[in-house]
Amino acid sequence: MPTMIVLHCPTVVLATAPGTSTQPNRPHRLTLFGSRPLAPKSEPSAATTEPTMITLNINGQKHDVDVAQDMPLLWVLRDVVGLTGTKFGCGIAQCGACTVHLNGQPVRSCVTPVAAVGEQSVTTIEAVNATAAGKKIQQAWLDLDVVQCGYCQSGQVMSASALLSTTPDPSDADIDAAMAGNICRCGTYVRIRAAIKQAAKGA
Numbered sequence: 001m002p003t004m005i006v007l008h009c010p011t012v013v014l015a016t017a018p019g020t021s022t023q024p025n026r027p028h029r030l031t032l033f034g035s036r037p038l039a040p041k042s043e044p045s046a047a048t049t050e051p052t053m054i055t056l057n058i059n060g061q062k063h064d065v066d067v068a069q070d071m072p073l074l075w076v077l078r079d080v081v082g083l084t085g086t087k088f089g090c091g092i093a094q095c096g097a098c099t100v101h102l103n104g105q106p107v108r109s110c111v112t113p114v115a116a117v118g119e120q121s122v123t124t125i126e127a128v129n130a131t132a133a134g135k136k137i138q139q140a141w142l143d144l145d146v147v148q149c150g151y152c153q154s155g156q157v158m159s160a161s162a163l164l165s166t167t168p169d170p171s172d173a174d175i176d177a178a179m180a181g182n183i184c185r186c187g188t189y190v191r192i193r194a195a196i197k198q199a200a201k202g203a
Ligand code: FES
Pocket: 087, 088, 089, 090, 091, 092, 093, 094, 095, 096, 097, 098, 099, 108, 109, 110, 111
C-alpha cells in the first residue's frame, strides 16, 4: 500500500471553518459539505499490491494498464496513461483538485482504487467538453475569466459539469452543495458561481 502523507497545505488552512486554528505547522482536516458521492460506493473486495492487467474506459477509449489494484485512479491517469489535466492536491479527498467523473458522477480520483473503477466510464478534464454540460461550463469559465493560478480548476470544472448535467438550473444551495468540496486557494468562488449560473442559462 502507498504511504499516506498529510500535507501542511496552505490551501487547506484557508478553508478551515471560522474560529478554528490556522496555525501553519499543523495538518488540518476539513469537514466537507455536500450530498454528491465523492468516491465509488463499491470498494475492491481484495485490494492487492500485485500488478494486474486492467482495462479502463477513459474518455471513450480503452486503456490496458498493468498496475496494482489498489493504485489510486489519479496515479493511473497521470503517470500511466499520461492524462495530466487532473491534478494532485491533498491526496486524501479533501480538496477536490483530482475530481473526475465515473459514469457522470464526480469522484475524488486520489482515493479511488483503480480496481473499483471496473467497466465504468471515466471522464477527465481532457474530454469533459464532449458533454453538453461540460461544454457550457468550459465556455462560461472562459467568458468570465474564472481561472487565476488554475491549479484547482480542473476539479472545479468537473464538479460544476456534473452538477449542470443533473441540475440544469441550479439554485445557490445546489451550487453550494455540489462545489463545497472543491477548494480554491486563489478564492475564485464568486466567479465560479457566476459561471455556473451563466452556463445554466445556456449563454
Ligand atoms: S487530491 Fe485533493 S481531493 Fe484528491
